[in-house]
Amino acid sequence: MNGKRRGIPAGRHESADTGATGTEKKVVYIDADCRICRFFGRLLESADKGEEFTVAPISPVAPEYGRNIMRDEIQLEEEGATRHGADAVLAVLAAFRAFRFLGYVSMSPGFMKFSRKIYSFIASHRHFLD
Numbered sequence: 001m002n003g004k005r006r007g008i009p010a011g012r013h014e015s016a017d018t019g020a021t022g023t024e025k026k027v028v029y030i031d032a033d034c035r036i037c038r039f040f041g042r043l044l045e046s047a048d049k050g051e052e053f054t055v056a057p058i059s060p061v062a063p064e065y066g067r068n069i070m071r072d073e074i075q076l077e078e079e080g081a082t083r084h085g086a087d088a089v090l091a092v093l094a095a096f097r098a099f100r101f102l103g104y105v106s107m108s109p110g111f112m113k114f115s116r117k118i119y120s121f122i123a124s125h126r127h128f129l130d
Contacts, residue, residue: 025054026078032057086119
């Protein structure tokens with residue numbers, strides 16, 4: 001995949017970039033071939049305005065850098081740790097004031113199990129939307 005695809009630059013891997021606060025940016029890897037993933041990436045970029053997160057496609061990054069990245073999952077890399085799927089989506093959303101409550105709700109019994117099942121269902125059926 002060359003060039004830009006619907007707002008997500010191909011081959012971007014800027015985990016060492018720093019945001020406006022001077023701290024290392026968190027990198028959100030998405031499947032650039034997935035309509036839902038691209039929408040999430042564009043939404044994140046417009047809400048974040050490049051302050052805390054960098055959005056990058058999974059496909060060109062995985063082979064080059066030997067990362068353990070699954071194309072069916074959104075991934076979040078922050079401070080050397082990686083979150084996958086529902087865990088990544090909820091962590092990204094909880095970074096914004098309007099969704100901060102998700103950080104607390106995710107600690108309730110059964111919430112993450114339910115969230116992961118919903119995420120898995122959506123991920124396995126996402127290409128039917130294209």
